[in-house]
Amino acid sequence: MSNIVFIATSLDGFIAGKNNEIDWLESVPNPDNLDMGYSKHMENIDALIMGRNTLELVLSMDCEWPYSKHVFLLSNTLKEVPEELKGKVSLVAGDLAFLVQNLKNEGYSNLYIDGDLTIQSFLKQDLIDDMIITTIPILLGGGIPLFGQLDKQLEFRCTHSEVFSNGISQNHFKRFKPSQE
């Protein structure tokens, strides 16, 4: 049972540029059409948790609904999901630890935690177990950082590291608590 982050950042740790742009995510050519672990990750998870901004970003992309797994939409303001998303997206709110426990009780063991603010909220409550971080090797020089302020340090261990043929790297980090050693 894991809460998993799977996200790409720039070499300087941003998930979007100074003007919110994400075109650089596709700027490194990918002639071999590598999926860089995405399908495997999506098979491994039971549901997604994201915030409204991330959902809106997904909807703004001119493509079909991309998720085969259920999406839990974190929102304290939305009253219901748009008609066309019913059955695919459910609204959730409130305390994250309680929410996660409820979802696990319902059989959603592995949760894909997506979106910078959602990830930061989970990290603030030490609710992230695994992070698979793909590094697009570009220095943007500014933007929206993946990680935010934390009151206490969180220790991880890198368990796997890989360079793809296009020069993009990926590192897997697992939450480490001293009692596990």
Added chain:
Amino acid sequence: MSNIVFIATSLDGFIAGKNNEIDWLESVPNPDNLDMGYSKHMENIDALIMGRNTLELVLSMDCEWPYSKHVFLLSNTLKEVPEELKGKVSLVAGDLAFLVQNLKNEGYSNLYIDGDLTIQSFLKQDLIDDMIITTIPILLGGGIPLFGQLDKQLEFRCTHSEVFSNGISQNHFKRFKPSQE
């Protein structure tokens, strides 16, 4: 002939914590006494370039002078190096591209560029060729970032990626310019 960065950052990209602390750099146990590429890197370089803050940090550590290669100290204010460092450290100043060219002409081909401000100054002028970044897998939640603002994006490619037995990872990045493809 390369200008090379070899540095450790936290998982969230900091080289020092909120209060300038660097104790977390040693917080991941290293029972196998791995040097994580440091000796090889030091053999590969011909000289170091650093700023005054980095030199002062090195001097504040209660240890012998750690460098077998010459150190060029970037400073526009210092008039001379302290007596005990003469022969080991030379003062340099002025335009970085010009400085680098002069050092290369003198036979210093591979330069180790160290210290956050010095690295940032070199990156601003697109003078970094290689970066070997060791990731200490800790989220500090705030601190002094390795990378700073840039006016234009800089593209790199990851050429090597490795996890050490203690869960620390290291990624090598090489500056990529489209004409090289």
